[in-house]
Amino acid sequence: DAGVIQSPRHEVTEMGQEVTLRCKPISGHNSLFWYRQTMMRGLELLIYFNNNVPIDDSGMPEDRFSAKMPNASFSTLKIQPSEPRDSAVYFCASSPGLTGIAFFGQGTRLTVV
Amino acid sequence: GESVGLHLPTLSVQEGDNSIINCAYSNSASDYFIWYKQESGKGPQFIIDIRSNMDKRQGQRVTVLLNKTVKHLSLQIAATQPGDSAVYFCAENRATGNQFYFGTGTSLTVIP
Numbered sequence: 001d002a003g004v005i006q007s008p009r010h011e012v013t014e015m016g017q018e019v020t021l022r023c024k025p026i027s028g029h030n031s032l033f034w035y036r037q038t039m040m041r042g043l044e045l046l047i048y049f050n051n052n053v054p055i056d057d058s059g060m061p062e063d064r065f066s067a068k069m070p071n072a073s074f075s076t077l078k079i080q081p082s083e084p085r086d087s088a089v090y091f092c093a094s095s096p097g098l099t100g101i102a103f104f105g106q107g108t109r110l111t112v113v
Numbered sequence: 114g115e116s117v118g119l120h121l122p123t124l125s126v127q128e129g130d131n132s133i134i135n136c137a138y139s140n141s142a143s144d145y146f147i148w149y150k151q152e153s154g155k156g157p158q159f160i161i162d163i164r165s166n167m168d169k170r171q172g173q174r175v176t177v178l179l180n181k182t183v184k185h186l187s188l189q190i191a192a193t194q195p196g197d198s199a200v201y202f203c204a205e206n207r208a209t210g211n212q213f214y215f216g217t218g219t220s221l222t223v224i225p
Contacts, residue, residue, distance in 0.1 A: 004156075033212060043157070043202065043215040056212060091156050100145055100206055102213060104156030 004105035006092050012111045018080040021108045024073055025094030033102055034067055034077050035091040043091075049075065050097065082112045121200070123220045132190040134219045136203035141184060145206040147213060148177060148188045152199045157215075160188070160201075190221075198223045 005024040013019050025032050034046040047057040052069045060067070064083070069075040079086055089109050093102040126132045138146070144165040149157035163170045163177045163186075170177050176189040186203050200220050204213040 035215075042217050045212055045214060048212045093156075100213070101147060101159050101162060103159065104149075106154075107156050 004092055004094050004103055006090075006105035006108050008108060009106065010109045010111075012113065013082055015083055015112055016081045017112075018078065019082045019086075019110060019112075021077040021090050021092075021110070023075045023077070023092030023105060025075070025092070026103055027073065028096065029094035029103075030072070030097045031095045031102075032069060032075050033093040033095075034075070035093065035104075036088045037091060037107070038088045046077070079110075082110075084112045087111050121218055121220050123222065125222045125224060126193050128193060128195060128223055128225050130193055132188075132193045132197070132221060132223075134188045134190075134201050134221065136186040136188075136216050136219075138184050138186060138203065138205045138216070140205060140207045141181075143205040143207050146177070146179065146186055147204045147206075148175075148186075149202045149204060149215075150197075150199045151202065151218070157202060193221075193223050195223045195225055197221060 004026055007022045030051050032049045035043050036046055037043045046059045047067045048055050049069045065079055067077045089107045091104050091107045093104040095102040147162045148160040150160050151157045161172045161175050161177050163179050168179050174191045178187045190197055200218045202215045202218045204215045206213050
């Protein structure tokens with residue numbers, strides 16, 4: 001299995017631009033998570049899907065952030081408009097649900113200048 | 114102004130020695146815990162898990178201890194190797210769903 005696949009690995013964008021991060025979970029996993037990692041705040045859970053339905057988005061920082069999961073094999077996290085304080089590493093993780101073990105992708109390092 | 118980041122606890126051990134990494138969790142209702150290892154430039158990687166009906170679980174070279182009374186977890190790594198150098202996180206499931214909440218992490222450096 002290829003594991004959780006995220007793209008792009010690195011993204012540099014200008015303030016005000018729209019950014020879309022992509023994630024392909026492990027096949028057969030029915031739970032998907034988006035996390036953000038910064039030196040200031042550590043690993044923060046942003047949003048969690050189960051069977052493609054958003055279950056808990058209380059960690060999404062602002063309305064500028066949105067996440068979708070149109071099908072079981074794809075999810076996006078969008079930031080519009082982006083701001084320098086959004087600079088972080090964004091991780092996607094998936095789990096088979098029953099065991100709860102989340103498997104992480106390699107992350108997308110976002111820099112907003 | 115000066116930016117303030119998380120103060121990451123650090124642990125340095127000699128190669129071959131045993132390592133003990135500690136974690137305090139916050140929610141007494143948490144019933145499932147996982148230790149993750151994160152190497153530089155990579156995502157967190159599962160090491161070992163434990164449920165609240167257990168107080169000890171062993172894996173290959175790793176042991177997790179759970180003390181629910183004081184809400185404390187520890188990860189013991191036997192015969193620490195240079196490849197064990199990484200940041201280690203404990204994550205708790207707060208029994209409200211399938212999501213996990215991560216601690217601040219501990220940076221382990223193994224000295225050859």
